[in-house]
Amino acid sequence: MQLEQILQYTFSGLSTGAIYALIGIGFSIIFNATGIINFAQGEFVMLGGMLTLFFLEALKLPLWAAIPCAVAVSALAGLLFERLAIRPLRRPTPINLVIVTIAGSILIRGLSMLLWGKDTHAIPPFSGDEPISVAGATILPQHLWILAITLLIIAANKFFFYHTISGKAMRACSYNRRAAGLVGIDVRRMVLFSFVISSVLGSLAGIIVAPLTMTAYDVGIMLGLKGFCAAIIGGMSSGLATVVGGLILGILESLGAGLVSSGYKDAIAFIILLLILFIRPQGLFGKAESERV
């Protein structure tokens, strides 16, 4: 009985963890390209879910068409955000960037509230909600969708960063922006790309999780922060380490909620976040780096 429960919590933890991983990778991509922590990252997750709902209900599109539309609009939002808020910043000090991305997240959240109201909505699951029984635990088809799509996105992400010229250029920027500029890489364009890619990743995460957890204008804050926590566990890597970070977080949270107290579920992520930042700011798997002045 106890074992089955733990298995059950692990399954659901894995799927929420996959979501955190996707959001975390979005954080890392922007951070690596620009050194910015984008506090508005969670809002793109919210946009993914809410836009899908909008295309489904207001425009009566089928699900397979609504999803790409929602992703495209989120990508556009990410692009506009970079062009209108980040790039024109006169004094891009860390504090100003924090403030501007927080302001951006408030604006996106507020506008969504005006457009779509404060209600919580559900998106229909991608393929029914007939539970599947695995070793005494039950999982929903949506859980499998989440895991499959996450794997696919991670593979695509890997391919992009290691086998395409744009991806390699973005990696060059993350190693050394000035040097990348010197060899002819358009650094500003790469920054723009990084915002677009991470808003796409965020919105996809928001879309695949919405059938399970519902969506509303204000889901972005928590999801975004937990995605950031995953990225911190992974040492701000845009690869496997952040995925593992997300999964660890998802499972701990789910076990904590099930076995300890559901009220403190959200606190778990933040306690982990603080512990990692205090003890191993380079991430769980990273090597300590000397700090540049």
Place this chain on the structure above:
Amino acid sequence: MKRELLKFLLFAVLILAAPLAFKGGYLMNVLVFVGINTMLAVALNLLLGYAGQISLGHAGFFGIGAYLSGILTATYGWNPWLAMPLAALAVGILAGLIGFPILKLKGHYLAMATLGLGIIIYIVFNETVDLTGGPSGFSGIPNLSVGSFVFNNDIRNYYLAWTFALAVVLFSVNLAGSRVGRALRAVHDSEVAARVMGVNARVLKVQVFALSAVISSLAGSLYAHTMTFVSPASFGFNFSVELLTMVVIGGLGSVYGSFLGAALLTLLPELLRGAQDYDIIIYGGLLMIMVMFMPGGLVRGIPDLFRRAAGIRGGAGNA
């Protein structure tokens, strides 16, 4: 320094005379909150504007002050005047302890860590139902009193809150002009350079963090005793952002700027009544516009605008 003192005296006279202009009415109640928010904004400004360290968790310290005062007086029957400094001491110790690891972090990481801290505190307020009443709030907090004089109406609370707020303003103005203030600004500009010049940056940052938390806690106690009711919703992430907005709008590193920001943001929702859901959008918009176009805040931006306008006119005159 004499000029600073004159400025402060002028400010104090204006504040103390203000109730004569707004005799009674609902506005008095709002002005009490302007006082409390001024304390909070000045406290955050000491940390953010002077020392250059961001905190997105100050609503948490404000909340701990409010809840400790509330619980000690209403549940355990303490004297409010005893509960208030005790709450402030507890918050100061907490901030001091957490300050060492948290202030090792910089920039974005510091923002995230303080944000996490604030959310943990918020969750604790919600979950310790036996102690705090949970999401539905905690009521029955007594008013402050001196002998038989009870601070139980708006005008009395106004003078109560502003006595504290003016003391905080005077203290901060003095601190900013002192050796410590110069050391803080040095840390802001370059921590390494400050260290080289013999400033113990690490301890100094923790001290100002704790000081800022203590002032926030005092503001929280005042809030609890004037409202007589507190609930977690007042101490969440949104309020931390609101405080940040006050400081940024007023001007980083300007004590009177913080008053301006606090006054503006506290009065704004009253002016926009009926547009309640819009206030958060307005904060977001204001915050973005200020950072993008007036990074020095109103106290520097407005004189700049005048100067530029005068400059243009002068230039046209010459031509």
